[in-house]
Amino acid sequence: MSSVAQKKGFGATLWDWLTTVDHKKIGILYFLGGGFFFVVGGIEAMMIRWQLYKPNNDFVSAGLFNDLITMHGTTMIFLAAMPILFGFMNAIVPLQIGARDVAFPFINSLGFWMFFFGGLFLNISWLYGEVPNAGWTSYASLSIASEGHGIDFYAIGLQIAGGGTLMAGINFLVTIINMRAPGMTYMRMPLFTWTTFVASAMILFAFPPLTIGLFFLTFDRMFGGNFFDHTMGGNTIIWEHIFWIFGHPEVYILILPAFGIFSEIFSIFSRKRLFGYPSMVFATVLIGFLGFMVWAHHMFTVGLGPTANAIFAVATMAIAVPTGVKIFNWLLTMWGGSIKVTTPMLYALGFIPSFVMGGVTGVMQGAAPLDYQLHDSYFIVAHFHYVIVGGVVLAILAATHLYWPKMFGTMLNETLGKITFTFFFIGFHMTFLIQHWLGFWGMPRRVWTYMDGQGWNLANLISTCGALLMAIGVIVLVYNVIITSIKNVKVGNDPWGDGRTLEWAIESPPIYYNFPATPLVRGLDTVWIEKMEGNETGLTPAEPIKDIHMPNGSIIPILMSFGLFIAGFGAMFRTEEAWGLPVLIFGLLWTFVSMAARSLQDDTGYYIKKDEILRDLKRKGGQK
Amino acid sequence: MDLNKKFTPETWPDHPETATLEAKNKFVGFWLFLGGETILFATLFATYIALKNSGPSGFGFSTQELYELPLVFVMTMLLLTSSLTSVFAMYHLRNFNFKKMQLWLAITAFLGLGFLMLEVYEFTHYVHLGFTYNNSAFSSAFYTLVGTHGFHVAVGLVWITLLIFRNAKRGLNLYNATKYYTFSLYWHFIDVVWVFIFTVVYLMGVIG
Numbered sequence: 001m002s003s004v005a006q007k008k009g010f011g012a013t014l015w016d017w018l019t020t021v022d023h024k025k026i027g028i029l030y031f032l033g034g035g036f037f038f039v040v041g042g043i044e045a046m047m048i049r050w051q052l053y054k055p056n057n058d059f060v061s062a063g064l065f066n067d068l069i070t071m072h073g074t075t076m077i078f079l080a081a082m083p084i085l086f087g088f089m090n091a092i093v094p095l096q097i098g099a100r101d102v103a104f105p106f107i108n109s110l111g112f113w114m115f116f117f118g119g120l121f122l123n124i125s126w127l128y129g130e131v132p133n134a135g136w137t138s139y140a141s142l143s144i145a146s147e148g149h150g151i152d153f154y155a156i157g158l159q160i161a162g163g164g165t166l167m168a169g170i171n172f173l174v175t176i177i178n179m180r181a182p183g184m185t186y187m188r189m190p191l192f193t194w195t196t197f198v199a200s201a202m203i204l205f206a207f208p209p210l211t212i213g214l215f216f217l218t219f220d221r222m223f224g225g226n227f228f229d230h231t232m233g234g235n236t237i238i239w240e241h242i243f244w245i246f247g248h249p250e251v252y253i254l255i256l257p258a259f260g261i262f263s264e265i266f267s268i269f270s271r272k273r274l275f276g277y278p279s280m281v282f283a284t285v286l287i288g289f290l291g292f293m294v295w296a297h298h299m300f301t302v303g304l305g306p307t308a309n310a311i312f313a314v315a316t317m318a319i320a321v322p323t324g325v326k327i328f329n330w331l332l333t334m335w336g337g338s339i340k341v342t343t344p345m346l347y348a349l350g351f352i353p354s355f356v357m358g359g360v361t362g363v364m365q366g367a368a369p370l371d372y373q374l375h376d377s378y379f380i381v382a383h384f385h386y387v388i389v390g391g392v393v394l395a396i397l398a399a400t401h402l403y404w405p406k407m408f409g410t411m412l413n414e415t416l417g418k419i420t421f422t423f424f425f426i427g428f429h430m431t432f433l434i435q436h437w438l439g440f441w442g443m444p445r446r447v448w449t450y451m452d453g454q455g456w457n458l459a460n461l462i463s464t465c466g467a468l469l470m471a472i473g474v475i476v477l478v479y480n481v482i483i484t485s486i487k488n489v490k491v492g493n494d495p496w497g498d499g500r501t502l503e504w505a506i507e508s509p510p511i512y513y514n515f516p517a518t519p520l521v522r523g524l525d526t527v528w529i530e531k532m533e534g535n536e537t538g539l540t541p542a543e544p545i546k547d548i549h550m551p552n553g554s555i556i557p558i559l560m561s562f563g564l565f566i567a568g569f570g571a572m573f574r575t576e577e578a579w580g581l582p583v584l585i586f587g588l589l590w591t592f593v594s595m596a597a598r599s600l601q602d603d604t605g606y607y608i609k610k611d612e613i614l615r616d617l618k619r620k621g622g623q624k
Numbered sequence: 625m626d627l628n629k630k631f632t633p634e635t636w637p638d639h640p641e642t643a644t645l646e647a648k649n650k651f652v653g654f655w656l657f658l659g660g661e662t663i664l665f666a667t668l669f670a671t672y673i674a675l676k677n678s679g680p681s682g683f684g685f686s687t688q689e690l691y692e693l694p695l696v697f698v699m700t701m702l703l704l705t706s707s708l709t710s711v712f713a714m715y716h717l718r719n720f721n722f723k724k725m726q727l728w729l730a731i732t733a734f735l736g737l738g739f740l741m742l743e744v745y746e747f748t749h750y751v752h753l754g755f756t757y758n759n760s761a762f763s764s765a766f767y768t769l770v771g772t773h774g775f776h777v778a779v780g781l782v783w784i785t786l787l788i789f790r791n792a793k794r795g796l797n798l799y800n801a802t803k804y805y806t807f808s809l810y811w812h813f814i815d816v817v818w819v820f821i822f823t824v825v826y827l828m829g830v831i832g
Contacts, residue, residue, distance in 0.1 A: 103653060104649065104653060166660060170653050170656050170657055170660070171653070173653075173656055174649050174652045174656065178645065178649050178652055179645075179649075204656055204660045204663075205659070205660065205663050207660070208663040208664035208667065209663060211664060212667040212668060212671075213667075215768070216671070216768070219764065219768065220764075223757070223758075224757065224758035225764040225768070226758065226759075226760055226761040226763075226764045227671065227675070227761060227764055227765065229761070231680060232679065232760055232761050233675065233679040233680060233683065233761035234678075234764075235674060235675065235678075238671055238674060242667060242671075596786065600790055602799065604627060604646075604799060
């Protein structure tokens with residue numbers, strides 16, 4: 001393989017992307033895949049808001065409305081937010097720790113393709129006409145009673161995508177444990193790497209319960225199991241426990257990387273070391289730990305009894321403490337800094353008040369007696385959109401602008417970026433702030449429509465107008481991406497001018513082996529230290545230039561994922577169609593044979609010769 | 625990594641399973657994977673405990689009447705012994721004695737196969753008694769917990785068989801040493817899970 005840029009045909013390029021194990025390319029694949037589902041979930045959200053903008057509306061039917069809310073939640077959490085964050089993790093974390101790739105490049109690719117085919121499987125339900133309709137939580141009594149194949153699409157699609165997520169989590173953990181450059185101690189790791197690390201650990205322990213829960217649901221629906229059927233001795237509350245033992249850590253899996261992204265942004269654009277770095281790390285780990293201790297606060301009204309409710313209420317409120325530590329650290333990072341208000345920084349500035357509002361309503365719901373009043377009302381809808389949109393989505397949009405040059409080599413237009421922010425930020429508050437009051441005024445969540453004369457009309461209209469503004473913001477972003485790609489003005493190593501960590505010391509996008517020589521890390525914000533000492537390149541090599549070991553690409557990940565995708569259809573139609581069982585067996589065999597093929601061949605990778613690296617360096621113009 | 629590099633017992637590293645970066649990655653990754661598996665089984669155990677003996681009205685099965693400890697004892701002995709033989713195999717792996725390692729792994733596989741066949745017998749026996757998967761919440765939880773363990777044993781058997789035959793003619797190198805070693809980790813894990821099944825399902829079922 002040659003590193004010299006060559007014009008390749010369409011077929012060769014496509015093959016390259018289908019078989020790639022390069023973390024930077026997989027990052028882009030995750031970003032594009034997640035971006036696609038983000039648009040799908042956004043369209044679903046717009047349809048929900050359009051249905052609700054006036055009383056007694058019949059824009060969509062009641063059944064379709066259930067489909068929409070279920071798929072909106074499921075898509076946004078599993079297929080948009082997480083994959084886009086994985087995209088940034090893949091693209092940035094190996095660079096931040098000075099690694100040449102992730103620990104398991106093959107599994108990295110497998111994880112992406114399983115997410116992609118799982119997401120495809122879920123969304124094919126729209127074409128088939130039977131869509132998941134029991135809410136994204138799919139509570140068991142409702143979901144086993146749901147007719148048609150909607151819930152089967154949910155259970156099998158998430159099973160496949162969830163497997164991919166688990167692999168990605170283990171991969172990041174091992175990468176960060178084993179592949180840090182010399183000098184990159186744990187307490188010198190950039191915050192985005194730290195949050196990725198903790199979020200990956202949470203994935204490792206939160207996803208297996210989801211796997212089991214989805215298996216129970218699948219068995220109950222398709223194979224005559226009785227886990228949740230009380231007439232057969234089952235217990236429907238088991239699903240709620242299992243789902244939230246997964247589901248609550250899941251929201252921290254989403255928000256921690258978002259915290260990491262904002263930590264980077266505050267530090268870069270305040271041109272100041274992150275305030276209280278050790279306490280930031282400690283708070284991250286503590287949030288990760290407490291995140292597993294609070295699942296039953298989603299179930300206060302189930303009737304677990306006052307003792308259980310009290311324990312989980314206290315644990316829930318305790319999470320506000322490390323989160324508060326973080327908020328104050330960000331504020332104090334800006335204090336006395338030389339602040340540059342760029343697009344990513346605008347998002348970061350907008351994030352603090354938005355997320356604090358979401359956090360405060362969270363503590364309100366943590367008080368079990370008050371939760372009895374708020375439960376299942378629009379107050380809840382407002383709360384979780386404040387933390388997810390005000391936290392995670394703002395972080396994703398900020399990171400899109402911040403890391404675009406590192407991922408694609410061009411710079412998104414700053415003016416358009418600020419326009420996007422303005423529309424999105426105003427639209428976001430307009431949509432969801434009023435929903436707190438809608439909750440107080442008694443509007444329940446997940447209702448298809450409402451009667452006139454309850455005082456909800458104006459509030460719902462305002463909310464829908466806000467959603468339109470958010471959509472305009474996203475459209476401006478898409479426009480920005482398109483014109484930036486057409487202009488294709490390449491940028492240098494550190495386009496923001498104030499990069500502090502290793503990814504900003506190498507070209508944008510980095511060459512496929514990232515670092516010609518593994519860098520030596522001399523402290524927290526090592527590139528900043530080097531720059532302050534007058535080292536223009538920002539890097540001190542830890543080793544002479546020598547041959548580099550690289551992994552081979554492989555088509556097997558996509559084949560394995562595709563086998564599971566086929567098997568999913570077989571499982572679903574096993575009883576009603578003659579082809580069901582053969583297709584199920586064929587799909588599983590397909591996956592197994594691909595796996596065996598991978599296992600039996602020796603794949604030890606290849607070496608890039610020293611001469612080639614030196615040639616690349618020369619071509620880059622004497623850059624060290 | 626050079627697959628053709630020849631080793632002798634003297635040049636063979638003390639810890640061949642973690643001798644290269646790739647090997648270290650696999651080693652740590654596999655431990656983490658087992659951490660996830662632990663949570664997976666914990667979920668199954670919790671569900672089983674919650675649904676134990678629970679069925680539709682007039683349900684006629686209980687753990688006391690159903691389980692037969694002698695059979696389970698034999699199964700336990702087979703699996704525990706297979707864990708021991710896999711330790712012998714790893715001893716020979718460290719000493720670069722390929723033939724003996726293969727032999728002990730083959731014995732491990734046969735013991736595992738014996739366990740699995742007894743489990744199949746146990747399940748068919750219960751089904752003949754009318755204790756089918758669809759019969760109650762108890763039966764669903766029982767078959768899913770114990771069956772998931774059995775499935776793990778089956779996967780382990782396929783894995784070790786492939787390893788034994790794939791490497792039969794080429795001996796040990798630093799590439800496949802990690803594969804053998806992670807298999808033994810997996811096998812110990814399965815064994816530990818079985819110890820919990822034996823205690824929580826069978827002993828507590830019959831005595832409790």
